[in-house]
Amino acid sequence: MGDSEKEILNNTSIDDVTVEELTMKTAKTSKGRKKSEKVGFFASMKAEFKKIIWPNRQSLGRQTLAVLVCTVVLGLIIFGLDFVISTGFDKIFVK
DSSP, X not given: OOHHHHHHHHHSOTTTOOHHHXXXXXXXXXXXXHHHHHHHHHXXXXXXXXXXXXXXXXXXXXXXXXXXXXXXXHHHHHHHHHHHHHHHHHHHHOO
C-alpha cells in the first residue's frame, strides 16, 4: 500500500472511501512521481554531458586517420584471405 493510500485511510474511515476515489488519488500521485523522475533523469544527463572532455581538432584528425588506416588494412587482409581460400577451393573442387 502506497503512502497516499495510507494517508487516505488514516484521514477517513474505510466506509467513506470508494475504490474509485482511492485509485483516482493514487493515480494522481504516481503521475507526479513520473514527471519528477523524468526531470531528474534529464538533469543527471545534463550533468554527465558537462563531464565529457571533447577532443581538439588535431587529436580528432589523428584518431580519424588511425581508424581509416586500420579499416583499409583490415579490408586488405580479409580480401587476401578470401582470395587465397576461394582460389584453393577452385583448384581442389573444379578440375
